[in-house]
Amino acid sequence: MPADTHSQRVLDLASQKGLLRASDLEAIYAPRVALTRLIAAGLLDRVGRGLYRLPGHPVSEHESLAVVAAKAPQAVFCLLTALQFHGLTTQLPRQVWIAMPRGCHAPRIDWPPIRMTQMTGDAHAAGIEEHRHDGVTLRVYSAAKTVVDCFKHRNKIGRDVAMEALKDAWRARKASADDLWRYAKVCRVANVIRPYMEVVAHE
Numbered sequence: 282m283p284a285d286t287h288s289q290r291v292l293d294l295a296s297q298k299g300l301l302r303a304s305d306l307e308a309i310y311a312p313r314v315a316l317t318r319l320i321a322a323g324l325l326d327r328v329g330r331g332l333y334r335l336p337g338h339p340v341s342e343h344e345s346l347a348v349v350a351a352k353a354p355q356a357v358f359c360l361l362t363a364l365q366f367h368g369l370t371t372q373l374p375r376q377v378w379i380a381m382p383r384g385c386h387a388p389r390i391d392w393p394p395i396r397m398t399q400m401t402g403d404a405h406a407a408g409i410e411e412h413r414h415d416g417v418t419l420r421v422y423s424a425a426k427t428v429v430d431c432f433k434h435r436n437k438i439g440r441d442v443a444m445e446a447l448k449d450a451w452r453a454r455k456a457s458a459d460d461l462w463r464y465a466k467v468c469r470v471a472n473v474i475r476p477y478m479e480v481v482a483h484e
Contacts, residue, residue, distance in 0.1 A: 287311040288319055295325060295335050299415035300347050303331040329392045345393040347415035349377050353388035356381060357409055357420045359398060360438055363427040366419075369449045372442065380405060380422070380430075398434060403467045424450050425460035432477070433468045444477060451481045458482065 290309045295301040303313055316333060319325035325333050329348055343366070346358055358366060361374035376396040381387070383399040408426025412419045422430060428450050431443035450456035461478060465471040 287315040288324070291315050291319060292324060292335070295333060295338075297416070299334065299338065300328065300344075300351055300417055301325075301333045302351055303333075329390065343414045343419065345377055346419050346421075347417040348393060349379065349388075349390060349395060350417045350419050352390050353379070353381075354418070354420075355385075356388065357405070357422060359400075359422050359427065359430055360434060361442070363422045363424075364431070364442075364446050366421050367424045367427065367450075367455060369424060369427070369446050369453070369455065370442065371445075398437070404433075404469075407467050408464055423456075423460070425456035426464045428456055429461060429464040429468050429470060429474065432465075432474045433470045435473075447474075447477055447481055448484075 291301070291306065291311050294305060294309055298305065303316060306313060306315065316325065320327055320333075323336065326336050326338075328334055329352070332348055332351055346362070346366070349356060349358075356379040358378065359380040360378040361370065361372060362376075362378040364370035365372070365374060376394045378396050378398065379388075380398055380400045382405050383401045385399065387395065387397045408423040410421050410423050412421060428443070428446045431438060431446050435443045447456075447461075458478065461474065462471070465474045
């Protein structure tokens with residue numbers, strides 16, 4: 282197949298997917314050298330190791346999450362990153378926070394910077410939502426699970442951040458008392474979160 286046909290197929294796929302992985306080329310039978318040619322010609326940008334996109338492709342606010350999800354599909358966005366995703370914090374995390382099952386190694390990603398926390402069993406598996414962005418599935422903890430995680434990991438992110446998240450989620454009706462209580466039991470922080478929930482419920 283002529284090189285220019287390979288290039289066009291790669292560009293079409295990049296246009297369709299938003300973020301293109303080097304491994305995606307196998308499906309269209311294009312050699313990886315096509316990527317090198319397209320970058321040299323200025324027709325493709327390298328975003329990170331093995332990740333590419335079209336120049337001028339609109340950058341979504343979740344692009345850094347899409348990059349992480351493309352490289353580490355098993356990662357779940359949590360804590361400060363999940364709060365930001367759900368619009369529940371004024372903070373802009375400098376790192377992308379991900380949860381992985383206990384015993385997993387941190388994925389090797391050169392951009393964006395990541396911060397990994399390990400969770401076990403139901404605490405890791407509960408409350409995962411899936412959202413599609415830039416052609417990639419983002420696995421993100423629900424608003425209620427994220428608020429509970431903030432109390433569980435309050436020593437890492439600060440009690441004030443956890444309290445702010447609880448208040449914002451409650452006011453915006455993004456987390457019901459039932460959901461918060463269910464996840465609090467799963468994460469074994471029911472006694473920790475109970476007095477805060479009582480305060481918020483009576484405000």
